Amino acid sequence: MSQAPVKVAVTGGAGHIAYSLLFRIIQGQLVGPDTPVELRLLEIAPAMKALEGVAMEIDDCASPLVSNIVMSDDPNVAFDGANICLLVGARPRGKGMNRSDLLAANGAIFAPQGQAINDHAADDVRILVTGNPANTNTLIARTHAPDVPATRFTSLMRLDHNRALSQLAKKTGAAVTDIRKLAVWGNHSDTQYPDITHATIAGRPAVEVVNDTNWMENEFIPTVAKRGGAIIDARGASSATSAANATADHMHDLLVGSPAGDWVTMGVTSDGSYGIPEGLICGMPCTTSNGEYEIVQGLEFSAFGKAKLAATIAELENERQAVHELGLV
Ligand code: NAD
Ligand code: LMR
Numbered sequence: 001m002s003q004a005p006v007k008v009a010v011t012g013g014a015g016h017i018a019y020s021l022l023f024r025i026i027q028g029q030l031v032g033p034d035t036p037v038e039l040r041l042l043e044i045a046p047a048m049k050a051l052e053g054v055a056m057e058i059d060d061c062a063s064p065l066v067s068n069i070v071m072s073d074d075p076n077v078a079f080d081g082a083n084i085c086l087l088v089g090a091r092p093r094g095k096g097m098n099r100s101d102l103l104a105a106n107g108a109i110f111a112p113q114g115q116a117i118n119d120h121a122a123d124d125v126r127i128l129v130t131g132n133p134a135n136t137n138t139l140i141a142r143t144h145a146p147d148v149p150a151t152r153f154t155s156l157m158r159l160d161h162n163r164a165l166s167q168l169a170k171k172t173g174a175a176v177t178d179i180r181k182l183a184v185w186g187n188h189s190d191t192q193y194p195d196i197t198h199a200t201i202a203g204r205p206a207v208e209v210v211n212d213t214n215w216m217e218n219e220f221i222p223t224v225a226k227r228g229g230a231i232i233d234a235r236g237a238s239s240a241t242s243a244a245n246a247t248a249d250h251m252h253d254l255l256v257g258s259p260a261g262d263w264v265t266m267g268v269t270s271d272g273s274y275g276i277p278e279g280l281i282c283g284m285p286c287t288t289s290n291g292e293y294e295i296v297q298g299l300e301f302s303a304f305g306k307a308k309l310a311a312t313i314a315e316l317e318n319e320r321q322a323v324h325e326l327g328l329v
Contacts (some may be wrong), residue, residue, distance in 0.1 A: 001036060006084065007038045007084070008025060008031070009087055009121075010042040011042040013042060016092075017244045020244035020245070022058060023058075026058060026066050027063065027253060028065055030248050031251075031252075032324055036066070039063055040072075040082055041071045042075055043072075043073055047147055075113050078116075082125060084128075086128050088247065092237070094274050099188065099228070099320075102132050103133055109131070110131075114140060115140035115144045115206070118144065127141065128156060129141060135187050135188055136318070141153060142269070151293070154254065155283075156243070156246060161264065162249065163223075166226045167223055168199070172201055172206075174209070179200070180200045182195070182263070182281075182285075183296070184232060189314070190224075191312040191315045192283060193292055193309055194224040197301075227239075255291050263296055265286070267281045267282065267284075267287060268284055273295050275307075277317065280313070280317065280320065284296070
């Protein structure tokens, strides 16, 4: 193994999502099939023993890509030299909760972690927040890392994007690979706006193929937006493997590049495009290459789309205000 390993920090290493995610990483699904990785796993003190068990299982996979495993309950250690930080560790919601109910409990995790990334991560660090409420937790972490460019911080909206792809493929009988240019705007919450108005299916406008506005507005959008809750109801626990899959997809595509002619949805810092207040972490369609993203510009919205976008932005602004009042931003 001559190549220098990429240092990948994962928080919540003993949790459910990490239990899928780590095994994807050691199979090369994050940074590529030939690139060695050093895993830097962060947990809280009571979960360190469980984390050791996870590390034993990683060892037992005998993956040629694993150069080293570091475990710590100190973010300053876990993020030291990290090129990639996957911030997964946070409490999941239970039945009957909204993701924003987690703001106070989880928000406090992301201020010290942002600070530790600021102080110790590698100069080329890329950060993805999966822990909920993911958009606003990203805002908190970014606020506490003033020396790290804001564009390095992204939040997970890829699960919503993948859910939308899958629902649209089912409705139309198309292969997911035939669908291009889906977008999910706004918050990773029930107010999000999964948008097929710019999408194509095998080159044809998706709205023409679907030809069913009622389905789009009253079935597709709520099914995608409320999917996390539906999984909690059915499984008794929040999505884990699909969340790990989306976390790996997001970071892989950010590093390696989005497919030609297609978009990926990421929660990114608004640059004011589409009237979205600057600085909010908002789901938007992006193209990516070499660890950088560009927000897709110049898209038109219907009156329905404008109202959906306004509602999800209002919720993000409320969350920002709530964490401001908690002293976190
Ligand atoms: P989990 O409870 O199984 O695991 C969370 C782990 O994080 C636990 O092991 C816990 O000890 C650890 N942890 C808690 N505080 C920590 C801290 N300060 N530092 C390091 N580790 C810490 O939960 P899970 O199912 O793995 O979900 C993790 C988070 O991801 C939840 O907030 C969940 O809501 C969220 N999630 C987000 C998406 C998304 O699309 N954005 C999808 C699914 C789940
Ligand atoms: C999801 O979308 O599955 C996660 O955010 C978990 C949740 O609370 O819905």
